Amino acid sequence: MDRLGEWLFFYLVFPGATFAVALGLAMSWLDRKVTALVQWRTGPAPGQPFWDVVKLLGKEVVVPEQSWAAGFLALPFVGFAAATLAGTLTWHAALGLPGGALGDLVLVLYLLAVPSLALILGAAASGSPLGAVGSSRDMKLVLGYELPLVIALLVAVFQRRTVDGQVMAAATSSLEGLVRFQDAAGAVLYRPSGVLALLVAVVCCHAKLGFVPFDQAEADTEIAEGALIEYSGPPLALLKLTQAVQLATLPVLLVTVFWGGVETTPVGLAAFAAKVLLVLVTFVLVKNTNPRVRIDQALRFFWGPVTGIAVVALVLARMGW
Amino acid sequence: MSDPSSRHVVQIGPFHPLLEEPVGFSLTVEGERVVAIDARMDYIHKGLERLAQERTYDMVPILLERICGICSVTHSVCFCNAVEDLLGVEIPPRAAYIRTIIGELERLHSHLLWVGLAGHFIGYNTVFMWAWKYREPVCDAFEMLTGHRQNSALPLVGGVRRDLPVEYFPVVRKTLDELEGQTERLTAAVLDDPVLAARLKGVGVLSAEAALDYGVVGPTARASGLATDVRRDEPYAAYAELDWKVVTQDGGDVFSKAVVRLLEILESIRILRQCLDRLPAGAINLGTLHVPRGEGIGRYEAPRGEDIHYVRSNGTNMPERLKVRAPSYVNIPSFRSSCLGAPMADVMITLAACDPCYSCTERSLVLRDAAGARLLATPGLIEASRQKTFELARALGHAPDLELDPA
Numbered sequence: 001m002d003r004l005g006e007w008l009f010f011y012l013v014f015p016g017a018t019f020a021v022a023l024g025l026a027m028s029w030l031d032r033k034v035t036a037l038v039q040w041r042t043g044p045a046p047g048q049p050f051w052d053v054v055k056l057l058g059k060e061v062v063v064p065e066q067s068w069a070a071g072f073l074a075l076p077f078v079g080f081a082a083a084t085l086a087g088t089l090t091w092h093a094a095l096g097l098p099g100g101a102l103g104d105l106v107l108v109l110y111l112l113a114v115p116s117l118a119l120i121l122g123a124a125a126s127g128s129p130l131g132a133v134g135s136s137r138d139m140k141l142v143l144g145y146e147l148p149l150v151i152a153l154l155v156a157v158f159q160r161r162t163v164d165g166q167v168m169a170a171a172t173s174s175l176e177g178l179v180r181f182q183d184a185a186g187a188v189l190y191r192p193s194g195v196l197a198l199l200v201a202v203v204c205c206h207a208k209l210g211f212v213p214f215d216q217a218e219a220d221t222e223i224a225e226g227a228l229i230e231y232s233g234p235p236l237a238l239l240k241l242t243q244a245v246q247l248a249t250l251p252v253l254l255v256t257v258f259w260g261g262v263e264t265t266p267v268g269l270a271a272f273a274a275k276v277l278l279v280l281v282t283f284v285l286v287k288n289t290n291p292r293v294r295i296d297q298a299l300r301f302f303w304g305p306v307t308g309i310a311v312v313a314l315v316l317a318r319m320g321w
Numbered sequence: 322m323s324d325p326s327s328r329h330v331v332q333i334g335p336f337h338p339l340l341e342e343p344v345g346f347s348l349t350v351e352g353e354r355v356v357a358i359d360a361r362m363d364y365i366h367k368g369l370e371r372l373a374q375e376r377t378y379d380m381v382p383i384l385l386e387r388i389c390g391i392c393s394v395t396h397s398v399c400f401c402n403a404v405e406d407l408l409g410v411e412i413p414p415r416a417a418y419i420r421t422i423i424g425e426l427e428r429l430h431s432h433l434l435w436v437g438l439a440g441h442f443i444g445y446n447t448v449f450m451w452a453w454k455y456r457e458p459v460c461d462a463f464e465m466l467t468g469h470r471q472n473s474a475l476p477l478v479g480g481v482r483r484d485l486p487v488e489y490f491p492v493v494r495k496t497l498d499e500l501e502g503q504t505e506r507l508t509a510a511v512l513d514d515p516v517l518a519a520r521l522k523g524v525g526v527l528s529a530e531a532a533l534d535y536g537v538v539g540p541t542a543r544a545s546g547l548a549t550d551v552r553r554d555e556p557y558a559a560y561a562e563l564d565w566k567v568v569t570q571d572g573g574d575v576f577s578k579a580v581v582r583l584l585e586i587l588e589s590i591r592i593l594r595q596c597l598d599r600l601p602a603g604a605i606n607l608g609t610l611h612v613p614r615g616e617g618i619g620r621y622e623a624p625r626g627e628d629i630h631y632v633r634s635n636g637t638n639m640p641e642r643l644k645v646r647a648p649s650y651v652n653i654p655s656f657r658s659s660c661l662g663a664p665m666a667d668v669m670i671t672l673a674a675c676d677p678c679y680s681c682t683e684r685s686l687v688l689r690d691a692a693g694a695r696l697l698a699t700p701g702l703i704e705a706s707r708q709k710t711f712e713l714a715r716a717l718g719h720a721p722d723l724e725l726d727p728a
């Protein structure tokens with residue numbers, strides 16, 4: 001019973017739902033603020049993303065007549081639950097919280113794919129032609145970035161180095177294991193293979209977050225928010241919260257896998273926050289200095305150069321670089 | 322591949338984030354590929370031609386500034402050109418220069434507006450915000466010179482209504498200097514950006530032949546290699562005395578259209594500098610004019626291309642007939658050549674690439690049944706509108722304040 005209580009606390013309070021939502025909204029404010037500064041605007045007040053969600057929660061839920069209502073309404077919950085679980089596992093490993101090794105890279109990857117799938121199915125269930133276009137674009141994008149993302153994360157798993165004449169290998173897909181390996185042998189990022197893999201993973205996570213140039217599924221000036229078009233009120237709020245939780249999870253996952261976990265000292269925490277912010281600001285700057293590419297260009301980009309670089313990184317990692 | 326069962330219709334408009342004005346495009350798509358487009362432009366017909374026929378020649382230019390939110394100088398000067406053609410008069414040189422100055426300032430802010438919108442349409446909101454930020458000082462300069470950032474109320478048959486305040490010229494010159502640097506940097510950034518090139522080059526190509534067939538005008542034609550420009554071909558205002566060149570590009574794609582507009586901004590700055598330096602002294606209009614019977618044609622190079630006004634006078638102080646043909650009216654249909662078969666993402670930016678303006682292009686729509694009989698013409702629409710007002714009033718429990726026509 002104690003274990004269950006502990007896990008529920010992890011999942012619902014810290015570092016799960018409550019914490020992830022709060023942090024995600026803060027990070028989405030940061031995104032909006034930095035975007036505004038780049039674009040010569042003032043930007044919103046810090047509470048704005050929160051009030052946006054509150055406003056949506058109070059709005060009417062409109063369910064299109066031609067939709068499959070149950071799926072249309074349930075899928076945002078599925079996406080949110082999965083994103084929160086992925087966030088919980090990632091943060092749990094990053095902070096080295098008690099309760100043993102919970103998180104596994106493969107599990108987290110699966111969980112992180114669920115929100116996209118939920119959105120794809122939800123948009124298809126809406127019965128709107130624009131939603132259908134958004135849904136099919138999102139599906140193509142997922143097919144594009146998932147493979148290089150998996151290969152890039154495998155680079156961390158296959159890390160091997162020689163420290164004081166001893167060969168050390170990560171050889172684990174457990175997040176806690178990866179953190180321990182990097183504590184002992186140095187961060188993955190400090191190796192050529194790690195640099196390439198992080199680069200690939202950042203690009204893939206950029207697409208996962210649906211930021212320009214990979215916002216084809218929502219492209220407001222083309223398909224008017226596409227996948228989201230029929231959502232309103234609380235389900236839309238939930239989709240926004242899912243996005244926020246992903247925003248609070250992906251940079252942390254990247255930092256944890258490639259740059260090591262957190263030392264629970266003030267300096268360690270500050271360094272960790274700085275790393276996460278660096279990844280986040282990279283996302284925001286890339287998003288604001290590029291136009292949206294066509295979906296076929298995005299696919300060609302991910303299956304071409306991105307996958308190529310990921311494979312090179314994996315080969316380098318196997319060679320011990 | 323072309324399985325008709327996989328087709329569906331994506332409706333763009335009348336209200337859509339792509340459009341700043343109500344217009345309806347129905348795209349028939351197979352997956353992402355657009356196989357047919359239908360356009361409907363009858364949502365905001367304002368009947369300004371009719372209104373112009375109820376106003377005196379002095380009042381009409383002010384009314385015509387309201388045809389379009391951007392081309393206010395365009396339509397008012399074009400009307401003046403038409404009436405002056407009817408009269409066979411030359412306006413005083415100072416007036417010609419003043420018309421050139423306000424016309425080119427308008428071209429500057431119109432092109433910057435398009436650059437921003439084009440950025441927005443392909444998701445590049447930083448370009449959107451920056452271009453509009455650069456546009457603001459131009460509108461401020463327009464306001465300093467005329468009293469309003471869009472509608473100057475300056476053009477008048479036979480010249481201009483008021484003189485320009487020369488004390489503001491240094492500020493305008495400074496604005497132009499800053500804008501020149503900004504535009505040069507923006508142009509360099511656009512030309513060098515590989516992602517922009519991937520997104521815009523070879524997209525929505527309008528060949529020179531197709532451009533001729535559709536009779537497109539302005540930057541849309543010049544980007545397809547056709548060097549047409551009313552300012553050079555049939556100079557009005559002061560253009561014949563100024564040193565400037567017609568910008569053309571050969572690509573015919575969206576990228577070329579963007580480059581043409583960016584380079585035209587630099588040309589406009591050159592024209593403006595010369596006008597500010599050389600503004601001649603003298604009268605600014607011809608005083609009171611009597612318009613005799615007759616007809617006249619006015620041409621004007623609007624930011625979007627050639628604008629044509631036709632005026633017929635019956636000798637009274639109001640035009641008997643005014644006909645406006647705005648440039649978008651010939652530019653918009655060219656999408657049939659440049660869009661069909663393209664992916665949806667390309668069609669959106671191509672539709673926007675001719676800088677379409679709908680409020681000047683609007684025509685009233687007459688619905689006919691299969692036999693060709695009018696379903697609702699003007700009297701019918703008025704009757705239907707009255708009927709609706711009556712029913713609403715009754716539903717709300719008000720006494721209807723208009724009587725239904727017993728017929």
